[in-house]
Amino acid sequence: MMNSVVEVAALRVVRGGRPVIDGLDLVIGAGVTGLLGPSGCGKSTLLRSIVGVQRVAGGTVTVLGEPAGSGPLRDRVGYQTQSSSVYDDLSVLENLRFFARVLGLPPSAAHDALLAVDLARHGDDVAGRLSGGQRSRVGLAVALLGTPALLVLDEPTVGLDPVLRRDLWALFHRIAEQGTAVLVSSHVMDEAERCDTLLLMREGRIIAHGPPADIKAAQGVADIESAFLALVEEGRR
Numbered sequence: 001m002m003n004s005v006v007e008v009a010a011l012r013v014v015r016g017g018r019p020v021i022d023g024l025d026l027v028i029g030a031g032v033t034g035l036l037g038p039s040g041c042g043k044s045t046l047l048r049s050i051v052g053v054q055r056v057a058g059g060t061v062t063v064l065g066e067p068a069g070s071g072p073l074r075d076r077v078g079y080q081t082q083s084s085s086v087y088d089d090l091s092v093l094e095n096l097r098f099f100a101r102v103l104g105l106p107p108s109a110a111h112d113a114l115l116a117v118d119l120a121r122h123g124d125d126v127a128g129r130l131s132g133g134q135r136s137r138v139g140l141a142v143a144l145l146g147t148p149a150l151l152v153l154d155e156p157t158v159g160l161d162p163v164l165r166r167d168l169w170a171l172f173h174r175i176a177e178q179g180t181a182v183l184v185s186s187h188v189m190d191e192a193e194r195c196d197t198l199l200l201m202r203e204g205r206i207i208a209h210g211p212p213a214d215i216k217a218a219q220g221v222a223d224i225e226s227a228f229l230a231l232v233e234e235g236r237r
């Protein structure tokens, strides 16, 4: 297995006329990596840069050894954005078959993705009538089509209740165990504990990177929220 799935070097992104990310270096490996930070800190911008849909002002982003967004990565990187790409008037399976066709995958890929997210019993349900948690799973299934080597999920648990959030995180780990690196963003600090590796982001910078236990131990605190606050204080001194 490759050690580094994503390599970001000297990344600079300008949005709305101001630098959102200004000289970021980062290496992301296998397992479930959580990208956590307050709203507006640049999480989506970083994920978009990794997926290759963000115009960058400088630096490089390399994914699985290829430039982010390049042709060879087309079906090796799955991406779930914050806004749902699911068609409400189609059934779950029809949605998956549609996206499978767009990616040039066989119809069996739709069925495999349906099974991977535990929605086998809902294949014929109309997407528009699903619950929030089920909808999120359909979005995840779309991103999983073709079994990508990297799955990038932008706040997939937002708005979900704690039980559904826990179930989704368990699913991320199952996906990672099958060999897909999972990069998932959240602004909910209590989700930090669920990651193998944590990236804490603030104002376009990564202020801590490592297993949650190590980040807490380094700050001598019991939870990630306290670690985040301690790191912010440290940065001010």
Ligand SMILES: Nc1ncnc2c1ncn2[C@@H]1O[C@H](COP(=O)(O)OP(=O)(O)OP(=O)(O)O)[C@@H](O)[C@H]1O
Binding pocket: 015, 016, 017, 020, 037, 038, 039, 040, 041, 042, 043, 044, 045, 046, 187
């Ligand atoms: N389309 C855009 N045009 C101009 N500026 C933008 C655009 N999208 C985001 N920004 C700015 O870029 C910065 C980072 O936004 P980004 O969406 O990456 O943050 P985020 O951490 O993902 O936030 P959230 O958790 O709310 O999704 C913010 O200051 C935001 O105002």
